[in-house]
Amino acid sequence: MTRVLVSGGTGFVGRFIVEHLIASGYEVVVGGRTPPASALFSKPVAFVPLALAPDIDQGGAFRHIDHFVHAAFQHVAGRYRGGEGNDPEGFRRSNLDGSVRLxxxxxxxxxxxxVFLSSRAVYGEQPPGADLFEDTPCNSDSLYGALKLEAENELDALGTAAFKTVSLRVTGVYGVPDEGAAHKWQPLFDDYLSGRVIAPRAGTEVHGEDVAAAVRLALQTPLDRLQGGVMNVSDVLIDNRGILAMVQNIIGCPHPLPGPAALAAFNSMNTEKIRALGWQPGGRERLQATVRSLLA
Known part of the structure; x- marks a missing residue:
């Protein structure tokens, strides 16, 4: 059985990856600072201590491991952009130097x-309405995006015939969180249900299960079909109005919806590259079903 080490496997996105790989027949080892709670996953998983620490030899964590999925990222709670808080050097040391050492x-x-979980943030500021392809010149405008791009480049430089590397540029991951945890749209839902004014805002969303499916494809696709080391992972372009229209339809809230955002000016990521490998995300149907689950 193929053994996969997943760093950050107990995090929001990592949990989807671990569950999906278990269901796909992989033997999963979770790497992190603390072992997962016994009921976190549907089946027991092995655990090894793993840290974003560039000065520590952690070779033992990789013994008898076939593949490595790097989903760990150290940041201020609830923030990726601006996740450095007041410690940009520590942020760089952990998330770039620590990742490269791993x-x-x-x-x-x-x-x-x-497989490295990167981010749409690597593209930074782009012309309004321009689609983002994997070879679009990057113009990172945040430390978060800049470090993700540097980590991508460092990983690519390490690639060999025996060590294949893939970076997945992911954006807007959603899904039902662990029991007791707030979901990403909780403040938006609360504002709407309370009748507060909500500013128009657009974004691209992708379900955590679809991210996990992209990771699996990066692990199992024959090497002659993995063209280049970067792939975009994104699904639905939608604004606050569209998400809250689903809420309104499900629960019948009488409050007015926010105005529409300028969707045509948004920079959507082109996903033809990973779709060519068989990736089929859930689209609006999965988004609507998830909103219904969150409201329940």
């Missing part, structure tokens, strides 16, 4: 493939 260790220990 990539190097994985290669040195004989890991065959490494």
């Amino acid at each position: 990539f190097q260790t994985a290669r040195n220990e004989g890991v065959k493939r490494c």
Whole structure:
């Protein structure tokens, strides 16, 4: 059985990846600072201590591991952009230097493939309405995006015939959180249900399960079909008005919807590259079903 080490496997996105890989027949090892709670996953998973620490030898965590999925990221709670808080040097040391050390260790220990969860933030400011392709010149306008791009480049430089690397540029992950945790749209729903004024805002959304499916494809696709080391992972372009229209339809809230955002000016990520490998995200149907679950 193929063994996959998932860093950050107990995080919001990592949890979807771990569950999906378990269901797909992989033997999953979760790497992190603390072991997962016994009931977090549908089946027991192994655990190894793993840290974003560039000065620590963590080779033991990669022994007998076939593939490495790097989903860990250290940041101020609830923030990615601006996640450095008042410690940009520590942010860089952990998320760039620490990640690169893990990539190097994985290669040195004989890991065959490494999948890195990157971000749409690498593209930064772009012309209004322009689609974002994997070869679009990046113009990162945040430390978060800049570090993700640097980590992508460092990982790509480590790639060999025996160590294949893939970076997935992900954006707007949604889904039902762990029991007791607030979901990403909770403040938006609260404002709407309270009748507060809501500013128009657009974004692209992708379900955590669809991100996990993209990770699996990056792990199992024959090497001759993995063209280039970067793939965009995005699904639905929608604004606050569209999301809250679903809420209104489900519960019959009488409050007016916010005005529409300028969707035509948004920079959507083109996903033809990963769709060519068989990726089929859930689209608006999955989004609406998730909104219904969140409201329930």
